Amino acid sequence: MRPIRVGVIGTGFMGRAHALAYRAVSGIFPGLRPELEVVADIDEKAAAGACQQLGFRRYTSDWKVLVADPAVEIVSITTPNVFHREMTLAAVAAGKHVHCEKPIAPNARDARDMMEAAEAAGVVTQVGYNYIKNPLLGLAREMIANGELGEITGFRGIHAEDYMSNPEHPYSWRFDPSGGAGAIADLGSHIICMARFLLGPIEEVMADLETVVKTRPVRGSADRRPIEVDDIARLTVRFARGCRGSIEANWVATGRKMHLAFEVNGTKGTLVFNQERLNELHYYRAGRDPRHSGFLRIETGPQHHPYGLFCVAPGHQLGFNDLKTIEVADFLKAIDGGEPRGPDLREAYEIQKVIDTALVSSRERQWKVVS
Numbered sequence: 257m258r259p260i261r262v263g264v265i266g267t268g269f270m271g272r273a274h275a276l277a278y279r280a281v282s283g284i285f286p287g288l289r290p291e292l293e294v295v296a297d298i299d300e301k302a303a304a305g306a307c308q309q310l311g312f313r314r315y316t317s318d319w320k321v322l323v324a325d326p327a328v329e330i331v332s333i334t335t336p337n338v339f340h341r342e343m344t345l346a347a348v349a350a351g352k353h354v355h356c357e358k359p360i361a362p363n364a365r366d367a368r369d370m371m372e373a374a375e376a377a378g379v380v381t382q383v384g385y386n387y388i389k390n391p392l393l394g395l396a397r398e399m400i401a402n403g404e405l406g407e408i409t410g411f412r413g414i415h416a417e418d419y420m421s422n423p424e425h426p427y428s429w430r431f432d433p434s435g436g437a438g439a440i441a442d443l444g445s446h447i448i449c450m451a452r453f454l455l456g457p458i459e460e461v462m463a464d465l466e467t468v469v470k471t472r473p474v475r476g477s478a479d480r481r482p483i484e485v486d487d488i489a490r491l492t493v494r495f496a497r498g499c500r501g502s503i504e505a506n507w508v509a510t511g512r513k514m515h516l517a518f519e520v521n522g523t524k525g526t527l528v529f530n531q532e533r534l535n536e537l538h539y540y541r542a543g544r545d546p547r548h549s550g551f552l553r554i555e556t557g558p559q560h561h562p563y564g565l566f567c568v569a570p571g572h573q574l575g576f577n578d579l580k581t582i583e584v585a586d587f588l589k590a591i592d593g594g595e596p597r598g599p600d601l602r603e604a605y606e607i608q609k610v611i612d613t614a615l616v617s618s619r620e621r622q623w624k625v626v627s
């Protein structure tokens with residue numbers, strides 16, 4: 257593959273994760289050759305620091321300069337959600353491939369604009385739903401598709417963390433309604449993505465959204481701001497394939513750090529997964545000798561591609577940054593003419609529609625069709 261130059265906008269949690277993945281990918285996936293060209297952050301000092309530490313050639317405090325830079329082929333967007341639309345549309349208009357963090361937009365209307373613009377321009381897009389890049393998630397999806405669980409009878413999914421559980425946690429962009437919803441957008445988007453990855457489209461939603469902490473302190477002031485977004489979202493969902501399930505998103509779940517978890521039940525078996533132990537998939541197969549009844553713990557290893565590219569030995573385990581590296585590898589291969597593996601802006605639009613439908617359902621206290 258020829259070298260492909262990357263511009264990353266944002267140097268926070270995800271800006272760093274993207275840069276690390278672009279740095280790592282060529283050493284793990286043979287033939288991929290991204291180069292870190294420019295990093296942009298509204299905070300110039302942060303941009304300069306990231307440039308030096310992460311190995312970019314240049315930095316800027318103006319993301320528009322990055323997007324207009326003729327050397328840049330990939331624009332990686334890791335800013336707060338409210339900026340994703342404008343940045344994506346500008347990048348697409350400049351003919352760049354876009355790697356955008358999730359959720360891609362405050363609402364499905366904006367998400368559709370982004371998707372349509374990218375598809376009309378013929379650029380490749382990738383959205384940061386990194387958790388489904390776990391090879392064990394690929395195995396789970398394959399087992400479900402192969403009928404190894406029999407007919408699917410139910411799904412229980414949850415993404416719970418506790419980073420907003422302290423009522424004194426200050427107001428930040430994550431509470432700003434102009435950037436979209438709260439926990440359902442920040443965390444719920446991941447578990448909705450996982451549910452769709454495993455079981456296909458969600459057709460109907462009945463949701464109950466709740467704001468537990470009503471006001472938050474304003475940083476550097478004695479004032480408090482009212483909170484208009486959800487802390488907890490509880491959804492009952494109906495999948496197009498016929499089965500039903502529940503989905504919870506919760507950022508005030510005291511003690512939970514990365515409880516992104518699911519259970520899929522079928523007539524012949526069950527699968528259980530939790531991101532806090534991302535190298536394990538638990539499998540119950542019905543009909544075994546009752547003396548051996550119980551869950552089998554499947555451990556990730558070189559037999560689960562692309563684990564073996566990271567490490568030749570089983571049991572040594574993949575981590576969060578490795579999932580981001582797999583995401584980047586899929587994106588680069590698609591730019592190089594390979595089969596796009598997504599999730600792309602179209603899939604992210606579908607996820608956003610489920611979120612928007614849940615908001616309406618909760619407001620109107622009734623089942624709503626995802627449309």
Ligand SMILES: NC(=O)c1ccc[n+]([C@@H]2O[C@H](COP(=O)([O-])OP(=O)(O)OC[C@H]3O[C@@H](n4cnc5c(N)ncnc54)[C@H](O)[C@@H]3O)[C@@H](O)[C@H]2O)c1
Nearest residue numbers: 266267268269270271297298334335336337357358359384
């Ligand atoms: N995929 C995942 O697992 C995952 C995890 C965390 C966050 N995210 C997503 O990543 C995005 C960023 O989240 P984060 O946790 O990295 O946030 P963050 O607050 O740590 O970082 C945001 C960065 O954007 C910069 N920024 C803000 N406005 C800007 C502008 N106009 N121009 C240039 N830079 C600007 C900030 O200075 C900061 O460096 C969000 O969309 C979030 O939902 C995804």
